Amino acid sequence: MNIAMWSGPRNLSTAMMYAFAARGDCAVWDEPFYAAYLSRTGIDHPMRDEIIAAHEADPAKVAAACAAPAPDGQPLFYQKHMTLHMLPGIDRGFMRSCQNVFLIRHPARVVASYAKKREGPTLADIGFTQQADLFDEVAGWQGKPPVVIDSADIRANPKTALTALCTALGIPFTEAMLHWPAGGHASDGIWASHWYGAVHRSTGFEDPEGPLPDLPPDYARLVEQALPHYERLWAVRLRA
Template sequence: MKIIHLISGPRNISTAMMYAFAQRSDTTVIDEPFYGYYLKHSDIDHPGKEEILNSMETDPEIVIKNLYSAAKKTPVLFIKDMAKHIQGLNTDFMNKMHNVFLIREPSHIIASFSKVVDHIPEKEIGYSYSLRLYEQLIKKEQNPLVIDSGIVLGDPESSLIKICDALGIEYQSSMLTWQPGPRQEDGIWAKYWYNNVHKSAGLKHKMEKPKDVDEKYYSLYLQSIEYYKELLKHAIK
């Protein structure tokens, strides 16, 4: 049993990474299992909030129990998670997982996220908590991985080969492509957030350059870029 726990920020190709792992013959994937807990215990107003709360478990202890039960179904379980969703939880449940931090240059996150949500506090991006959590795991000798979205998009196949090698699993070429459209592993929130990835057919080569940031989000960008740079130092090249 191998549990890969992807800890990401929003708008960070995390869904594409989930789709990539869903193509594997040995892997079950789960989409943002703590989203309901996050919405229930925060004042954040996301699209479809009530629908999401009514559709999923919000007790983190039950969620954790269910995750470990799901891990028995296939040799590999891939959990797509958001850093902000687990903030405030006892993270001991991560001790038996392979924890992977997925980061992206913040101007891309802000530009994409602001198309769906107008008000973006730093906790929504989640980089400050991601860095703290990474440092906590290092102290526990957990040896978490850091993956940068820009590096992955720059060379998807080589990046996936290196990621799989670091995780101790065999790379499968099927991870590079999938059929466009909604997928069975999508959370109920997919209709609000996954339009772009639903148009995709796989991880394609793309060189990302920083985007212009609207003035209203510039202080958020300055906050986030410092945390991002610290995490980037540890990213798989």
């Protein structure tokens, strides 16, 4: 089974990749289309040149690999995708061979976290509109809403939330998903040194977050733009 997990940045996505990697029966792939996204857009991201040099930048080759059987003969293949990387013109046909899941997080938390690593994010940078579009596309061809899981529910009760997710995917939950070694994973993209500091120090999911952060006016306006897309997916999220 190929599992495509769709989220924006700063959304518990790396911790979720580590959780699936810890199962022992699951290959993982970190942001398959990142190099293609940078190459096609010319956008200035941290480590841009290094990412393009180190990872496959041809989206057709990436898409073919996403639809292929899991590496190393594993029964599961977890792909951590960023919704903003799916640019117009990239063939999305591979998604039909995957179980597509949408990982969401309140935009105020996303913006606050993202801005610590890259200042001045735009709506296009944080992936909410692209996530909603992909959600609608999958819902359209499968005839029902795809699976949605909220990072807040995972942090509130990781075992309960991941059990519900595994049930929705038709795979067994295993306690191994709740813990992983500190220091990162061999499948991390080269960009991990810039973005993954906190999760590299972790050995499991962090405790629930506190109140929503206070944001300056420009970031608050960005949250207002993203919020309707988040709320629409939140309404159909998995509930244990």
